[in-house]
Amino acid sequence: MKAKSLNRNLGAAKAAKQDEFYTQYVDIQKEVEAYLEFDPDTFRGKVVYCNCDDPFESNFFKYFAANFNKLGLKKLVTTSYDGSPIAGAQLTFGEYVEGNGKRQKPKAIAVEIEEVKDVNGDGATGIEDVKLFLKQNPHTRKRLAGGGDFRSTECVELLKQADIVVTNPPFSLFREYVAQLVEHGKKFLIIGNMQAITYKEVFPLIKADRLWMGVTIHSGDREFRVPDHYPLNAAGWRVDENGVKYIRVKGVRWWTNLDHGRRHEKLPLMTMEDNLRFSKHKEIKGKAAYDRYDNYDAIEVPFTDATPSDFDGLMGVPISFLDRYNPDQFEILGYEKSYHLQTRKYDIQVQVDKSGKKSNVTKLNDGVAIRVDRAPADQTYYIVDGEYYIQQYKRIFIRHRRHTRAARGTKK
Ligand SMILES: C[S@@+](CC[C@H](N)C(=O)[O-])C[C@H]1O[C@@H](n2cnc3c(N)ncnc32)[C@H](O)[C@@H]1O
Numbered sequence: 511m512k513a514k515s516l517n518r519n520l521g522a523a524k525a526a527k528q529d530e531f532y533t534q535y536v537d538i539q540k541e542v543e544a545y546l547e548f549d550p551d552t553f554r555g556k557v558v559y560c561n562c563d564d565p566f567e568s569n570f571f572k573y574f575a576a577n578f579n580k581l582g583l584k585k586l587v588t589t590s591y592d593g594s595p596i597a598g599a600q601l602t603f604g605e606y607v608e609g610n611g612k613r614q615k616p617k618a619i620a621v622e623i624e625e626v627k628d629v630n631g632d633g634a635t636g637i638e639d640v641k642l643f644l645k646q647n648p649h650t651r652k653r654l655a656g657g658g659d660f661r662s663t664e665c666v667e668l669l670k671q672a673d674i675v676v677t678n679p680p681f682s683l684f685r686e687y688v689a690q691l692v693e694h695g696k697k698f699l700i701i702g703n704m705q706a707i708t709y710k711e712v713f714p715l716i717k718a719d720r721l722w723m724g725v726t727i728h729s730g731d732r733e734f735r736v737p738d739h740y741p742l743n744a745a746g747w748r749v750d751e752n753g754v755k756y757i758r759v760k761g762v763r764w765w766t767n768l769d770h771g772r773r774h775e776k777l778p779l780m781t782m783e784d785n786l787r788f789s790k791h792k793e794i795k796g797k798a799a800y801d802r803y804d805n806y807d808a809i810e811v812p813f814t815d816a817t818p819s820d821f822d823g824l825m826g827v828p829i830s831f832l833d834r835y836n837p838d839q840f841e842i843l844g845y846e847k848s849y850h851l852q853t854r855k856y857d858i859q860v861q862v863d864k865s866g867k868k869s870n871v872t873k874l875n876d877g878v879a880i881r882v883d884r885a886p887a888d889q890t891y892y893i894v895d896g897e898y899y900i901q902q903y904k905r906i907f908i909r910h911r912r913h914t915r916a917a918r919g920t921k922k
Contacts, residue, residue, distance in 0.1 A: 529680035529681060529682055529683075530595060530736060530737050530740065531678065531681075531734035531735070531736060531757075531759060532567075532568065532569070532596065532678075532734055532735035532736070533568075533569055533570065533678045533701060533734060534569060534732075534733060534734070534735070535569040535572060535573060537726070537727070537732060538569055538570055538573045538676075539573055540726045541699065541724055541725060541726045541727075541764050542573065542577075542581075542676075542699070544724075544725035544726055544770055544771070544772070545699070545725070545768055545769075545770050546581075547771060548769065548770045548771040549769070551582070552768060553581040553582060553583055553674065554581065554582035554583075555582060555583075555584050556583060556584055556673040556674050557583075557584050557585040557586075557587065557671055557672045557673045557674075558574050558583055558585070558586050558587070558672065558673070558674050558675075558676055559587045559588075559589075559668060559669060559671075559672030559674070559675045559676075560574065560586070560587070560588040560589075560675075560676055560677045561588075561589045561658075561660045561665055561668070561669070561675065561677055561679070562589075562591060562658075562660055562677050562678070562679045562680060562687075563588050563589065563590060563677050564588075564590045564594050564596055564597050565588040565589075565590060565619070565621035565644075565651070566600055566601040566621075566640075566641065566644065567596045567597060567598075567599050567600050567601070568588070568596075570588070570676060570677055570678070571586075571588045571621075572637055574586045574588075574676070575623060575626060575637060575640040576626075576635075576636050576637045576640065578623065578625075578626040578635070578640075579626055579635055584624070584673075585622060585623065585624050585671075586621075586622070586623045587620065587621070587622050587668050587671070587672065588620070588621050589618065589619070589620045589621075589654060589658050589660075589665055589668065590616070590618050590619055590620075590654075590658050591618055591657065591658040591659070592615070592616075592617055592618045592654075592657035592658055592659075593615035593616070594615070594616055594618070595615070595737040595738075595739070596737065597616035597619075598616045601641055601644065601645070603619060603644075603648075603651055604648075605617060605619045605651060605652070605653045606619065617653060617654075617657075618653070618654040618656075618657050618658025619651050619652065619653055619654060619658070620651060620652050620654055620658075620664070620665075620668060621644065621650055621651045622650055622651075623640070623643075623644075623650060626639060626640055626643070627639065627643070629642040629643050629646070630642055660679070660683075660687060660690065661686070661690065666690075666694075669690070669694055669696065670694060672696060673696075673697060674696070674697045674698065674699065674768070675691060675696050675697070675698040675699075675700065676698070676699045676700065677700055677701075678700065678701035679700055679701075679702070681702065681703055684702050684703070684706050684709075684712075685706075685709055685711045685712065687700070688700075688702075688706075688711065688712060688715070688721070688765075689711055692715065692720070692721075697767055697768055698765075698766060698767060698768075699724065699764060699765075699766045699768055700764070700765050700766070701762060701763070701764060701765070702762075702763060702765050703761045703762060703763070704723075704761045704762070704763045704829060704830070704832075705761055705829075706765075707829045707832060707845075707904075707906075708829065708845050708846075708847065708904055710847075713845055716832065716842060717842045717843070717844070719837050720767060721765060721766070721767055722765075722766060722767070722773055722832070722835065722837075723763050723764065723765065723766075723773075723832050723833055723835070724763065724764025724765065724766050724770070725764065725770050725771075725772045726764065727762055727763055727764055728763075728830075728833040729830075729833075730760070731746065731758040731759055731760045731761075731762065732758065732759055732762045733748075733756045733757070733758050733759075734756065734757060734758075734759055735754060735755065735756050736755050736756065736757050737755075738753070738754075738755060740755055740757070742755060742757065745758070746758030763833075773835065773836055773837065774836060774838065775836060776836055776838075776839055777814070777815075777817070777834045777836060777839060777840075779815070779817055779818065779819035780818070780819060781818060781819050781820045782800065782818035782819075782820055782821055785816050785818055786798070786799070786800075789816055790815075791812070791813050791816055793812055793813075794812070794813070794816050800818070800821075801880050802880075803826060803878045803879060803880060804854060804879045804880060804881045804899060805852050805853055805854040805855070805856070805874075805875070805878065805879045806824065806826065806851055806852060806853060806878055806907070807823065807824060807851075807853050808823065808824035808825055808826045808851075808878075808907055809821065809823065809824075809825050809826065810826050810878065810880060810902060810905075811825045811826060811827045812828065812902070813828070814827055814828065814830060814831045814833075814834050817831075817908075819910075821910070822909070822910060822912075823909065824843060824851075824907050824908070824909055825907070825908050825909065826846070826878050826902070826905035826906070826907055827905060827906055827908055828903070828904070828905065828906075829845075829904050829905075829906055831906055831908065832906070837911075838911060839910070839911055840908045840909065840910060840911055841908065841909050841910075841911050842906060842907070842908055843907045843908065843909060844906075844907045845904070845905065845906050845907065846876070846877045846878050846902075846904060846905045847876060847877075848907065851907060852875070855875055856872075856874045856875055856879070856892075856894050856899075857894070858870060858894070859871050859872065859873075859874045859892045859893070859894050859899075860892065860893040860894075861873070861874075861890060861891075861892050862885070862890065862891055862892070862893065863890045864888065864889065864890060871892070873901070874892045874894070874899060874901060877901045877902065877903075877904075877905070878901065878902045878905050879892070879899045879900070879901055880899065880900050880901075880902065881897055881898065881899050882898045882899065882900055883898070884898060885898050886898075886900060
């Protein structure tokens with residue numbers, strides 16, 4: 511019992527820590543500017559809401575406040591969360607401590623800005639003007655009795671007023687966070703981990719073209735600031751000259767329903783025959799044919815750029831395909847847990863791991879399976895009725911869009 515509750519606490523602590531990642535200014539700037547390139551009026555006349563954030567310390571706040579006039583915003587609303595470890599570090603508001611009693615951590619507030627003027631008279635408008643303006647205008651902020659939780663009544667009221675929500679929300683609440691945006695029919699630009707693609711709450715939105723990847727982050731990792739107390743035991747961390755801690759996080763993506771140019775770029779592809787002859791991937795080049803799944807009527811395409819241009823059936827591609835997904839070129843039909851697409855269900859499976867350890871499992875049914883002639887030496891495999899199978903990592907099922915056009919009788 512004791513061990514169990516200890517585990518839970520560790521889990522909770524881990525989840526809490528994972529939520530305190532602060533986005534860098536340059537990552538926000540690059541992403542927002544990509545939408546402006548596509549449509550300079552993306553934010554014009556709009557109410558932008560940054561929740562799960564920190565006015566003044568967050569770079570979301572700083573970017574939108576500093577560029578308020580350039581973007582043509584109608585209003586910027588930002589809410590913080592009770593106990594934020596960074597609130598007040600650069601600009602302290604009285605509201606942070608009001609009614610705090612013995613509590614040291616700042617209380618949640620909302621800040622609303624409807625104009626940014628040259629307050630310091632230096633001939634330009636920027637973040638220093640916003641700082642002065644906020645100091646001089648206490649009416650621009652209010653305490654949030656609901657603690658700044660994005661699900662609290664006050665925050666939902668602010669959400670309702672908003673046109674576009676932009677933030678990096680707590681990853682541990684990502685499903686709920688996205689569901690709320692969709693429920694309220696909001697436009698959004700948010701940061702999340704790409705593994706969320708196959709969440710059952712998220713995938714249907716991607717499939718229905720109601721949610722897609724952003725423009726500027728496609729691979730590798732991104733650096734986020736973390737609170738001072740954050741233990742630096744992960745790979746890829748640094749402390750800057752001011753003692754501020756940063757860690758590099760893998761699998762980060764922008765998620766949005768704002769249109770942008772990149773998703774209308776056509777992915778250049780070779781025919782199946784040319785891929786088999788000339789592909790840069792050793793897994794494809796020289797093969798007689800693409801592998802076919804044993805439990806789905808689809809071929810295995812292990813790399814997005816190896817998608818054959820002339821295959822009309824279903825293709826299983828890695829989830830990173832979404833970084834290049836153009837909805838005019840392809841159609842998404844499901845992912846490896848779209849059980850209705852399954853053509854075969856396995857009964858008893860023996861899993862043999864890399865060390866040769868055997869166990870009875872059912873998980874071959876939870877992914878795409880490929881039958882192989884012999885037991886592979888260097889990877890986990892499965893035995894069903896004396897036949898050998900391997901399972902591929904997460905896959906999305908896609909098909910060339912011309913297929914649908916042909917079925918509808920339209921030309922392209
Ligand atoms: C990933 S951090 C990002 C912070 C900031 N938006 C940024 O990108 O720099 C998520 C933030 O959400 C806050 N948070 C956690 N749970 C929350 C909740 N239920 N409602 C609102 N904010 C929450 C955390 O305290 C944290 O500051």
